[in-house]
Amino acid sequence: xxxxxxxxxxxxxxxxxxxxxxxxxxxxxxxxxxxxxxxxxxxxxxxxxxxxxxxxxxxxxxxxxxxxxxxxxxxxxxxxxxxxxxxxxxxxxxxxxxxxxxxxxxxxxxxxxxxxxxxxxxxxxxxxxxxxxxxxxxxxxxxxxxxxxxxxxxxxxxxxxxxxxxxxxxxxxxxxxxxxxxxxxxxxxxxxxxxxxxxxxxxxxxxxxxxxxxxxxxxxxxxxxxxxxxxxxxxxxxxxxxxxxxxxxxxxxxxxxxxxxxxxxxxxxxxxxxxxxxxxxxxxxxxxxxxxxxxxxxxxxxxxxxxxxxxxxxxxxxxxxxxxxxxxxxxxxxxxxxxxxxxxxxxxxxxxxxxxxxxxxxxxxxxxxxxxxxxxxxxxxxxxxxxxxxxxxxxxxxxxxxxxxxxxxxxxxxxxxxxxxxxxxxxxxxxxxxxxxxxxxxxxxxxxxxxxxxxxxxxxxxxxxxxxxxxxxxxxxxxxxxxxxxxxxxxxxxxx
Amino acid sequence: xxxxxxxxxxxxxxxxxxxxxxxxxxxxxxxxxxxxxxxxxxxxxxxxxxxxxxxxxxxxxxxxxxxxxxxxxxxxxxxxxxxxxxxxxxxxxxxx
Numbered sequence: 323x324x325x326x327x328x329x330x331x332x333x334x335x336x337x338x339x340x341x342x343x344x345x346x347x348x349x350x351x352x353x354x355x356x357x358x359x360x361x362x363x364x365x366x367x368x369x370x371x372x373x374x375x376x377x378x379x380x381x382x383x384x385x386x387x388x389x390x391x392x393x394x395x396x397x398x399x400x401x402x403x404x405x406x407x408x409x410x411x412x413x414x415x416x417x418x419x420x421x422x423x424x425x426x427x428x429x430x431x432x433x434x435x436x437x438x439x440x441x442x443x444x445x446x447x448x449x450x451x452x453x454x455x456x457x458x459x460x461x462x463x464x465x466x467x468x469x470x471x472x473x474x475x476x477x478x479x480x481x482x483x484x485x486x487x488x489x490x491x492x493x494x495x496x497x498x499x500x501x502x503x504x505x506x507x508x509x510x511x512x513x514x515x516x517x518x519x520x521x522x523x524x525x526x527x528x529x530x531x532x533x534x535x536x537x538x539x540x541x542x543x544x545x546x547x548x549x550x551x552x553x554x555x556x557x558x559x560x561x562x563x564x565x566x567x568x569x570x571x572x573x574x575x576x577x578x579x580x581x582x583x584x585x586x587x588x589x590x591x592x593x594x595x596x597x598x599x600x601x602x603x604x605x606x607x608x609x610x611x612x613x614x615x616x617x618x619x620x621x622x623x624x625x626x627x628x629x630x631x632x633x634x635x636x637x638x639x640x641x642x643x644x645x646x647x648x649x650x651x652x653x654x655x656x657x658x659x660x661x662x663x664x665x666x667x668x669x670x671x672x673x674x675x676x677x678x679x680x681x682x683x684x685x686x687x688x689x690x691x692x693x694x695x696x697x698x699x700x701x702x703x704x705x706x707x708x709x710x711x712x713x714x715x716x717x718x719x720x721x722x723x724x725x726x727x728x729x730x731x732x733x734x735x736x737x738x739x740x741x742x743x744x745x746x747x748x749x750x751x752x753x754x755x756x757x758x759x760x761x762x763x764x765x766x767x768x769x770x771x772x773x774x775x776x777x778x779x780x781x782x783x784x785x786x787x788x789x790x791x792x793x794x795x796x797x798x799x800x801x802x803x804x805x806x807x808x809x810x811x812x813x814x815x816x817x818x
Numbered sequence: 819x820x821x822x823x824x825x826x827x828x829x830x831x832x833x834x835x836x837x838x839x840x841x842x843x844x845x846x847x848x849x850x851x852x853x854x855x856x857x858x859x860x861x862x863x864x865x866x867x868x869x870x871x872x873x874x875x876x877x878x879x880x881x882x883x884x885x886x887x888x889x890x891x892x893x894x895x896x897x898x899x900x901x902x903x904x905x906x907x908x909x910x911x912x913x914x
Contacts, residue, residue: 367831
């Protein structure tokens, strides 16, 4: 055995591993590397590639020779060490540093397989809250519809700002003595006008005078046109006479009528229909929200009650996934990719990644718990379920589909059935099933124990016990690190 | 001349290596003024070995060009090939 491996568990569900490579092996490697280097280096007194090993060693130095093969050696040694220790890491170990001073030692940090021990999830109960559609919300929606239907309605009251008034208006400038000069500023009949406080008409004060008039009322008043007005009448005093024909107020209908309902959509006959529909919708939405919330809560409970141990790199991978998804969405929006988006929002990629960390951690925890759950419950995806799922994803074949559309449809299905995508889809389905089952448990439904539960689960337990025993005995026979071996036995094979 | 002034450096080339490996002959650059006796003494004291035979030769000065015109001249030097007694050896490169 050419490797001496020592491992030491770290807090973060990782192993610190030191691999010391035996001297003979290093020697061999060095000679191999030296032959390679010798071809390139000119050493005075020797033809290329002819210098004896120790001359070369002196000439280029031990470090240089080692660095020639250390990367490759590291790869090989890493694999061998894992094999030797019976470890199945969750992800590539990271090389912290290489010690070459005397012996060659690789210091690595190896992320371990996540370990999940679910709590008593079958006792998990989360009250599903009864939800009622929020009455206020319904009212708001009704109000919104009513406002859409708002219109000018004749008002039997003195005019106000915002009303639509139909008036006759005549205005003429006055001379200094107060007599009309004959210059007519306004002469309008049946003029529709809306007195407005915010954006008054020229001359200032006219709107004000129009307010407070009843239908049929006549009024005459004088307004001094301001000096600084750009108008040609600036500085003049104008006498107006006004006759109000009618005043219309912009009013929202006070309540739902059949007419409004019919206007709203062809499906509604009466106001009651529309109200009911709104209520149903609101109820459904509230229900859905509650369900999502409930599911989240259940999942969170499952996570909380379980012991999850995973290396930090798992979170990073999850973040990677989120970032990739986001990148795809950004690209779909027509941007260059995530860099451009982040530039626009003045973030660095690191900031953004950091901001995702919490979400990533949560979703990772849920994911881990669910996978374990599915295993404990022996959930499997049957071929029928798979076909149904991909059928749903691909959508139904339209009735009038021509040959080409049919082909595309078939291709899509075929693609999903392919070996490389099937496992991914299976995982999706499995996740759905797990969540459903978990929710059923949380609701307190009588969920049958996994099939053939009685003997199989016991057997299962026995076999895991055996495994542990084996692992322990093997750990004893190979007294490098007992703990590492046990952990390895508990860990699942990596798919990385 | 002191014994330690005699030997300047070992000559390390393919040829000298072969000589050492196959014939037990070690090659040194020595002071041009040193004679065979001095070289024998120097090698025997410095490396604690017994010397059977010493052959010396003057290596010619060589000229080389540096740049277009400038002629660079290497000094001539004296090379000594020392045959050691059976079982003796010198670790080359101990002190260059």
